Amino acid sequence: MLNMAGGITETGELYSPYVGLVYMFNLIVGTGALTMPKAFATAGWLVSLVLLLFLGFMSYMTTTFVMEAMAAANAQLRWKRMESHKEDDDDDSSTASDNDVLIQENCDRSEKQPILSRDMDLLTFLKSLIVWRWDKWPLCSSIKAVFTLLLGPFTFFDVQKTKYLQILTSLMRWIAFAIMIILALIRIGNGQGEGHPPIADFSGIRNLFGVCVYSFMCQHSLPSLITPISSKKHITQLVLLDYVLILAFYSLLSFTAIFCFHSDSLMDMYTLNFTGCDIVRLVVIRFFLGLFPVFTISTNFPIIAVTLRNNWKTLFHREGEMYPWVVDRVVFPVITLVPPILVAFCTHDLESLVGITGAYAGNGIQYVIPAFLVYYSRKDTKLVFGTGTVNKHKSPFRSTFWVVFVLVWAFSCFLFVTANIILSETKL
Template sequence: MAGEITDTGDLYSPYVGLVYMFNLIVGTGALTMPKAFASAGWLVSLVLLVFLGFMSFVTTTFVVEAMAAANAQLRWKRMENHQEEEGDDSSSTASDSDGLTQDNYERAETRPILSVQRRGSLNLFEITDRVEMGQMASMFFNKVGVNLFYFCIIVYLYGDLAIYAAAVPFSLMQVSCATGNDSCGLEADAKRNDTDQCWGPLRRVDAYRIYLAVFTLFLGPFTFFDVQKTKYLQILTSVMRWIAFAVMIVLALVRIGRGHGEGHPPLADLSGVRNLFGVCVYSFMCQHSLPSLVTPVSSKRHLTRLVFLDYVLILSFYGLLSFTAIFCFRGDRLLDMYTLNFAGCDIVGVAAIRFFLGLFPVFTISTNFPIIAVTLRNNWKTLFHREGGTYPWVVDRVVFPTITLVPPVLVAFCTHDLESLVGITGAYAGTGIQYVTPAFLVYHCRKDAALAFGRGTANKHRSPFHHTFWVGFVLLWAFSCFFFVTANIVLSETKL
């Protein structure tokens, strides 16, 4: 659940953490990026990709700093409670006991926590407790801010589920509705409409909705239970993902090297920037999962450098995948799900590889859907939770899972335009989670830390972008993005 402090679990090395972060960030968004690159032009796409990668790195360091500040606050409270217990055992004065139970920071001036800290080897700002973003929001925001955070994360998770619910049936439709021409039919499907025939009297859209119903019946029930012990399943899907990405890059490079590349992408096309922006924001999304990812790292001494290295690698990978795609395939032949472009016999001669790439999203996305659905359900519970209260069985086991599952399935029923789904989710909810929330978290945690521990106390995980200018710049950029995307959508609808 987004709002609880949990055990960190088994520790792992910084380099294992680097791999985990890489796997977390590089996901479904990468498969929709090639078409977005082709629509916006290669130069505009490259510039925007690098800039959004940099902005994501900035806010990632903000979240890490807020995590350290939250750990310091929790550690301070534990020390205070421990001292209170010692004071009670030694018959300390009533006035001292009263001061220890007050939930404020005024005692920092008369009894600084640093004097307690020096007696131990643990740094006050060491990240040892896994404090999720929801818990940090409740620590540093007021009630309105907490509710806005949960609203934003819920909308984002709904978008995630809608993307997953559309991607799997869409991939199955594309593979099963092959027309049987000389390119095995799948590549030609890029130009086909939903109303075209699939099998017999069934149209392609009918096949898509049948697959959506089957997908919902198989994976939907997991929303009503807790998903546990997915470690080995996640390892398997990660291996499959990297095999698929490596195969696609190699095949595209071979095709270009042989002179069969058909792509001639424009330098810039501003009409495609809106979707590209949303896709790129979505593709760099990791801030909401950082507490679970960073806390178990055994040594956090060079954490910022490792995160920077990860972003450089991810940028390089996105660039390689997208540039090989847009120069290998014509822009009008690129599908929303990039894997489907390799399902043609003229591109891949081995049938096993064609079907592996065509069905790759089915295997990998299906394993993530139940996990995200349970996460969304738990966030709904946290948003409406009352201190000390419990939910009736019907509300807990029926209402919350139902409101979690039904909306994304309805969205997927109405559209399978993955590029637009990813773009809108990233441009709106993604902007809130990736930019706005980290900026406000780091601003308020710095104020609280200065009040509690004094302005001279150094947070060992302080962001390199510690000047207040960066907080304002991130918020200004987030507002500009929101305004730009909204204006672009309105103008597009007006032209239609």
């Protein structure tokens, strides 16, 4: 059984369902949202809205798949512990009464433990070095080099994500998003809106698909995010509420952007549209919005680097054996740090990068893996506990039809994106 409940053995502080709601919102709505307005403008507002709603629905479905698989995995862990205790204590007569309590309700977490522990993905890490676009290559290269030299060494040490860092990052994020939405609304209200987006332009669907998939991705971090929630009684409904709020926010951000700015003037990173003097007169706000991705990535980069490094260690770990010092302290940090640096120096096209990685890697992370996880967890649960066992956190999409539907959709997306790329290259 896959260890999808990896966070349950960690100690730390519990938080309420509503705090968990905020954490999930912040996890999903990251810097990826800043590439959405350009994708909306190129694909057309109606096509973009329909695809956004559909992909949001698909992401919610696979999120419930992962939560169900986590619950099943945790039930098996608890059952195995009960069985081992039974061998030591013949008087322990408890049977399968805990089988329906499928996600751990109690864990003791400390502030020094990472909120999102070991589940950051390589996709996020690769993107973290490619958030800037400057007109001149030497300047861009110099900044990336300075960034690497200053923050790269953190990969070789242990850095923990405290709640204060989470609060600071979240506060800066929401101030920036609020400023952009308000300024765009003011500009449109004053009759200065330049955007006249088409209803549909199917040539832009590939990038839109990748951006939207990327912007809904949270499945990789669900175990460490959901495990510390104190009460999980209504977790499925709360996650649904989160997705509704995220859909509303993405729509508000993107629609204000595409009607405020002409499609040709929209930047890959939306914050850069507000650095012009005619849009924002206060220098402080211009610099804050222009450097907002830098602030966010600077706080996230060391954490993501360390968690990815630890993932490498876990992937190759053999029980009972220790890594040599050179492998542990040099090899793993280097193989973590080198790939994103190479990608960062080799490309400036953020929209295409997010589109392609979202369409391929995101396709696997968000659709394929959750579908197989829930399918095999259901089979395994029946074998271990019997057909009468009820999973309290079972996905609302209980039929095998939905699992097959997700896999067919993922395969269709893979074919569509691949064909689109081939056609684009042929035209060039």
